[in-house]
Every structure is written in C-alpha cells, then in structure tokens.
Amino acid sequence: MVSAKKEMVVFCFDTLVAYYNSEEAPPPAFDDGQHPLFVTWKKAVNGGEPRLRGCIGTLEARWLINGFKDYALNSALRDRRFPPIQPKELPSLECTVSILTDYETANNHLDWEVGKHGIIIEFTDPDYNTRRSATYLPEVAAHEGWTKIEAIDSLMRKAGYNGTITESVRKRIRLTRYQSTLYTMRYSDYVSYVKTTRGAAPSIVGSKP
Structure with a gap:
C-alpha cells in the first residue's frame, strides 16, 4: 500500500x-x-x-x-x-x-471512529429534493474535539444543508468511512x-x- x-x-x-x-x-x-x-x-x-x-x-x-x-x-x-x-x-x-x-460503507451515520476514519456523507435535502454530499478527513473531527454527532451536523452544513438538523434527517445519511x-x-x-x-x-x- x-x-x-x-x-x-x-x-x-x-x-x-x-x-x-x-x-x-x-x-x-x-x-x-x-x-x-x-x-x-x-x-x-x-x-x-x-x-x-x-x-x-x-x-x-x-x-x-x-x-x-x-x-x-x-x-x-x-x-x-x-x-x-x-x-x-x-x-x-x-x-x-x-x-x-480502506473505503467501507458504514451501517449508519454513527458507524465510524473519531480520529481513525474520514467520512463521506450523502443525503437528499428534503427542502429542495437535491442530493448533497461532503467529506471530512480523519484528522478533522479529532482536531476540533467533536463528537460524532457534532461532526455529522457540521458536515451537513458544509454540504450546503440549511434546514433543521433532526435525528430523522441524520438517519437518512448514507455514510462511507475511510482511512x-x-x-x-x-x-x-x-x-x-x-x-x-x-x-x-x-x-x-x-x-x-
């Protein structure tokens, strides 16, 4: 490798x-x-x-x-x-x-480790019915001191989502993790x-x- x-x-x-x-x-x-x-x-x-x-x-x-x-x-x-x-x-x-x-499809939006995995999220914006995606490299969440939820929410904003972030919205995310x-x-x-x-x-x- x-x-x-x-x-x-x-x-x-x-x-x-x-x-x-x-x-x-x-x-x-x-x-x-x-x-x-x-x-x-x-x-x-x-x-x-x-x-x-x-x-x-x-x-x-x-x-x-x-x-x-x-x-x-x-x-x-x-x-x-x-x-x-x-x-x-x-x-x-x-x-x-x-x-x-080491790209892997995660089981859900919390199926990854802070400091070990980078994450790619993909989801449909319910307000505009558009596909959105964004990524953070493995070091980002650890450097910022974020929990998994904080990292996910920040990444949704990075992807351009401006609506209210709820657990039901998070659960629609397709997450790919990588190292x-x-x-x-x-x-x-x-x-x-x-x-x-x-x-x-x-x-x-x-x-x-």
Whole structure:
C-alpha cells in the first residue's frame, strides 16, 4: 500500500514555488500510482497554531504525480473559502498530503471512529429534493474535539444543508468511512530539504528570500 511521505509534500511546495516563478517544478522523487488524495495548506500566524488556508482533493483515484500537481495549486489558489495564497505567505505555511485508503460503507451515520476514519456523507435535502454530499478527513473531527454527532451536523452544513438538523434527517445519511496516511512539512523544513538535496535554497522571483 502506498503511504504519504516527505517527497510528496516537497513536490507540492515545489509546484507552488514553480507557479509563482512561471516555471516547471523539478520532477518528483516518488513513484506514480493511482489513489484518492488531498492537499491541505495551513498558515501559522504570530507563532500560534496553524490555521487552515486551503484544502482540496479528490475522493476518486488519481495518478499521484498529476494529482498532487493539480491539487497543490487548487487548494492554494482556488479554495473558494479563502483568498489565493500569496508568495509572501510561504515562510509561514505548512503543507499536508493525505492518501485515502480502506473505503467501507458504514451501517449508519454513527458507524465510524473519531480520529481513525474520514467520512463521506450523502443525503437528499428534503427542502429542495437535491442530493448533497461532503467529506471530512480523519484528522478533522479529532482536531476540533467533536463528537460524532457534532461532526455529522457540521458536515451537513458544509454540504450546503440549511434546514433543521433532526435525528430523522441524520438517519437518512448514507455514510462511507475511510482511512488515510498523511505527511506534514513546514516551509522551513522544505527549504532545509532543498538545500541539502539540491545545494541551494528555493527562491521566488521578485520577492525577498
């Protein structure tokens, strides 16, 4: 089984730096393969705990190299919840890559474990008779300190449901659970890695080092 690793995060940073420099990223130092994946950017402000700055991925299997290339940029620049990440923010960024595995159809909306499973919910919005879906990665509910019910209710809002959330509404959910491996790296560690392996630190054209 393929696991998330350092070289995948390096490639995401390389991809973003190359985008700012209008050039091609160096070739990745990991093998290709097909898996569902996510790229998450967080930003540390004034030495505090890093806060989400962008997170986009795919629940469908993608070739890893093209997938990380696409989602490194999509999550940094095109997450509609946030303005695009600017080059000056790079020093305060950290990046996490997730590779998703072990998809299972749950028996009900509570058939999963906080901290172990990511969840995908699918349900019909009774007010509009439309299908809605959303996902949280395995680390989200644990990081937020949520119970299963709190995570489900938050995820229903994320999916766009604005009605009253009742137990009968929750019971209509079709839930898929999954697991993931992830690797997180701060920009400063990325710079150290590049210096060690390539002999020079990464730089952005027109910006201070």
